[in-house]
Amino acid sequence: MKNKLELPLLEDYLDGKLSLDQRLEIEKLLTTDSELEAEVQALMLAREAIEMHGWKTDIAKTQEAYLDTRKIRSIDSSPTQNSKPNWYLRIAASASIILVGLATFIFIKTSPESLDQHFLSYQVPVMRGSAEIESRIKKAYQSEDYQEVIEMAALDSELDLDSRFLLGMAYLELGKGKEAVDELQIIEKINESSSIKLYVEETDYYLFRAYLMNGDYNLAQNQIEKIRSNTRHKYYQNVNRWDAMKIKILELKN
Amino acid sequence: MKLNKHASDREISEMIRMKKDQNIAIAQLYEQHYGLLEKLVLQNNGTEDDAADVIQDSMLVLVQMIKSEKFRGEASIKSILYSIAKNKWISEIRKQKSTQNRHESYHLEEDEYSPDVSEAIANQENLKYVMALFEKLGDTCRRILQLFYYEELAMKEICEQLEFSSEQVLRNKKYKCLKSLTDSVKASPGISKTLQKILRNEK
Structure with missing residues (x-):
């Protein structure tokens, strides 16, 4: 097990690509060979970390794009001086919508349960x-x-x-x-x-x-x-x- | 898949699990939950930057939970994310308090987290360390391993993309890169015994 093929073989083991006999042989070795066990653990960790690093990069990019879009949205929706006359009207309209929504919500949600x-x-x-x-x-x-x-x-x-x-x-x-x-x-x-x-x-x-x-x-x-x-x-x-x-x-x- | 206005938890977790349209899935997580998570941090003495850091980490923990099938849909993504972010922010406040001796009050009380959430957070802390080791590899190594294990490209495609002379040369290089990383992992005193225990259970 300590030759150059060790890592690809262990990868095949982790990926379930080995025959039953090969798998059983490795599993038997794992119970007695702590060095091999450490190798498998390190390999699992390394592969998981590589994958998570990929996710981390994608998440960071998405977060950046999301925050940029949010900034643009907030600039677009910030009130201008011209919009002042409509302010009260908007509040009234919003209140009406909320009341109608609330009534509908209560009506739908009310059940014997x-x-x-x-x-x-x-x-x-x-x-x-x-x-x-x-x-x-x-x-x-x-x-x-x-x-x-x-x-x-x-x-x-x-x-x-x-x-x-x-x-x-x-x-x-x-x-x-x-x-x-x-x-x-x-x-x-x-x-x-x-x-x-x-x-x-x-x-x-x-x-x-x-x-x-x-x-x-x-x-x-x-x-x-x-x-x-x-x-x-x-x-x-x-x-x-x-x-x-x-x-x-x-x-x-x- | 087209970007839904509001993808369901099941759709999102499937996209992540199958690694299909994962960027759409993550974008949906941000659209649906960023506001709530940001509010949690802002209301507890955090800044927008603190919130961004906590949320980014929390998303990664959630992804990890979905990939390792620790998230099975019993609870909503919203509640799991909230629980992760809360836990992470409490840890961050504690760290800040101990280093800067800050005495500002915060209103968060520690919940009883599900064992799966606590385990995923602990696992991520350990993985962060290995991710840092990965970042120390050379640029070519990082690209090969990333394309193979994350992008899941075939060796032939990687060979063309990175302009290797043959697949065998690429295979040898990939072996050396992975070996270098696993050797660093084995030599690291930073890998906790807890994680080794977790890995044993997963095996």
């Missing part, structure tokens, strides 16, 4: 020091095994309110808006006929999300109004007029 991304998933409260034995459904929900929540709930003929709410949340997490609405509406009905009301405000908020998921924008709008009408509502800060406007846009786009 753009609203949905602000939602927070329901988190089961942690009861510090509580000796409460957590239900299996709650544990499955906490470990984000939503399918397990649904399957366990299906086996329970007398689902309590906690579990039913988590079932609704599990459907929401899995993008099953219709099923989530069904469960949350059952909770609303139970609360209407019960003296102890649970998950009232949570139900308001997550129904909003479920309606939105189903494309029932009118019903989602009602939920926003319900939440916004009560400044003490737990989710008052989570929905705003901007959300209401976005839903109106979605209705229009529908």
Whole structure:
């Protein structure tokens, strides 16, 4: 390996031009011959540096041309004295274009997903020091095994309110808006006929999300109004007029 | 390829990777990203000249990432370039501070860079050293190696362009030039162990 052919042979090795036997022979030598290894590394570095030097030259030329063009552009577009009378007109025109552009942008960008991304998933409260034995459904929900929540709930003929709410949340997490609405509406009905009301405000908020998921924008709008009408509502800060406007846009786009 | 008004990241990276219309690709990178990168440096106590240096270096790092397939399009070219330029400018400020004891404030905070970006920047620092060794070669050597490895011309074309008497004479000359460069590389204490480690992994 230490003859004049060494470098071209190593180049063929790096370029994958050698036969399998030749390649294996070099690879075997590389594991034992540190001098050869250093030679290969130096060759790889040298070839990479030559190529990068070429790129560097091209980049430098492009940068020079770009900066020259930019200078010319800035001279061409610099204001002259004659252009002063048109100045205010230009600002007004620009502002109009920006407003129209902004409105178009908002209209195009508003989608159910753009609203949905602000939602927070329901988190089961942690009861510090509580000796409460957590239900299996709650544990499955906490470990984000939503399918397990649904399957366990299906086996329970007398689902309590906690579990039913988590079932609704599990459907929401899995993008099953219709099923989530069904469960949350059952909770609303139970609360209407019960003296102890649970998950009232949570139900308001997550129904909003479920309606939105189903494309029932009118019903989602009602939920926003319900939440916004009560400044003490737990989710008052989570929905705003901007959300209401976005839903109106979605209705229009529908 | 005609110069698009706005070539996509994929088009640009393909042009660079395949070395096809690479000047158009670089021009597009400048058109699309120079303003943003310049602003980054200017807003952090840099001058237009500082910005030009940082951007030129950053473009080279990006090219290197594309060529070595470290850029696979998961992030946008814009974010990768921004990350490289930010990293480079922070290093430059640090250098200036230590040499000139400057105490001006700057607003850049170091992000967590992706390992690929950090590795490409470190690799480029080492390559700069070898590029400097290449620049020390004679003019003919530089031209032969450049035409062969960068322009990817065939020996026959190089032979005609540089007016060599035969391809064999050119081959011998190319061998001597490359050998001279690799010998300088091997003899350089400046080549870090880090790069050798990187090269081992690439092998």
